[in-house]
Amino acid sequence: MRTSQYLLSTLKETPATAEVISHQLMLRAGLVRNLASGLYTWLPTGLRVLKKVENIVREEMQRAGANEILMPMVQPADLWQESGRWDDYGPELLRLNDRHKRPFVLGPTHEEVVTKLVANELSSYKQLPLNVFQIQTKFRDEIRPRFGVMRGREFLMKDAYSFHLNHECLEKTYQIMFDAYCRIFERLELKFRPVIADTGSIGGEQSHEFHVLADSGEDDIAFSDSSDFAANIEKAEALAPTGERAEPTQALTKVATPNVKSIVEVATFLTVDIKQTVKTLLVVGANSEGEPDGIVALVLRGDHQLNEIKAEHLAQVASPLTFASDEQIQAAAHCNAGSIGPKGLTIDVIVDRSAAHLSDFVCGANEDDHHFTGVNWQRDCGEINVQDIRNVVAGDASPCGQGHIEIKRGIEVGHIFQLGQKYAAAMNCAVLNEAGKNQTLTMGCYGIGVSRIVAAAIEQNHDQYGIKWPKAIAPFQVAIVPMNMAKSARVKETAETLYESLKQAGIEVLLDDRKERPGVMFADHELIGTPLLLIVGERNLDAQQLELKNRITGEKSLIAIDDVMTLFK
């Protein structure tokens, strides 16, 4: 490709709306352009990278035995009603009507469509297992699109779905996909970790996320400092403190705490360690059918944070988690939010393991501007329901039994699930088994955010001058940068000859034939991150040499023109 024919579209200045480095560089290097909130056009350079990521993913899926298909992006609503997700999915699901007023959705994922497909196509256990995948645009009407293509509303995703007669067979494919994912991210040269994850709205049993480690990531990942345990913080278990709870030593005392509301204020006012306080959160409860019903109290140690995912998995708590309104708080606790405590509440109380381990602690007195000190669970509150409902924090004992927790940020670029029979059962996806009986299939599903990987790769690979692409996904393998081509016939001829021979060898080469000053060219190529620059100039031509510059290492060296092709062997 010649820059004179190419839509390079680099920007000298950073657009004001771009917050994270990958978004800034994607705009500056001319990879993408914003169309509307969360919607991006891919320019030639960005598309080249996107296609390379896509191809690596495709190759590894095929190597793992998956079949590529392509399903429609627009899906009939009745499929979603059949699976139950028409009601469950919420406003992220963009719904629309066709000209006949028939309801459709823009596909945020394809479990329904693929389950329907397989239900129709398969009839015998002999056809199992089957793994199909597609690489396709998804649409999710995100609450808050941000960070460019990192969390766009429209994005490119690889989604695979496997079908099995039983759970053992699913486990095998799940492991094959787990390994395929590791190979993909290794080929992409990204620093990544598989982590244990929650299954979220997709539903199902076991699940792993694949995270690219970067400070700009949106997820907290909990690691053990002495094993390979890693889990999304949503899922990382907080172990109960070891040892017996200390015996009460203090008398229960009610103290006035005028205008003292937050836990920090309480601890400061009473000069106690924040770890000797508990906070009580009131949330909407759930009845035996899982319908929202009543109010439930959740009690945490003052310095801990509620883990909403863990809380909403509890049978007594409504999902999604909803905090009680001020009126509901008054009705349940007879005081304002700043003074609630577990003692004397008539509603269900669920106590976190760490809070349950305290003795002689401080809590609200369920009376405005008053707290209790010297509270003890058994003595003052009776039997309590203890659960794990907090986020782990750095330094906690690792749930794997080895070492302690460390927390890092990650960008979720892949997610694999053991779905089980949720969709197959809802959509009647079954085959005849060996006994000639109808048997519902067991499913797995496996996603990779292809467009997000492009952003994640930049987050991990950049410097002050621009992007430093991993070799496997660089938009071009090499750029030819001629010095003063307009004035020197020799430079022009050498550059052109080199360009032709590289092109013929199938190498992705960009010839910078613009009439620009060297500094402009260098700056542009550093910005878009081409790994190798071949600099053609009068200076070295007498010796039949070129300058070779490595974008990643910054090394400069001289190379004989005749040896250039050896660089690509």
Added chain:
RNA sequence: CGGUGAUUAGCGCAGCUUGGUAGCGCACUUGGUUUGGGUCCAAGGGGUCGCAAGUUCGAAUCUUGCAUCACCGACCA
């Protein structure tokens, strides 16, 4: 969904307080100059100042409404 802020040329911004029909840098066009790290000089082109209504002789500027974009939050107990 709540809060905050922004919206003036392709991009980054000033002008608004104190109303008089718009400016700077970069980019772009033309000519010259320069040529191994974002040259320099000169001359140009480009804006219904987000949209609508109002106040006024007169609105980018004041008022009201709307839209879009972005950031923060959704842990206050």
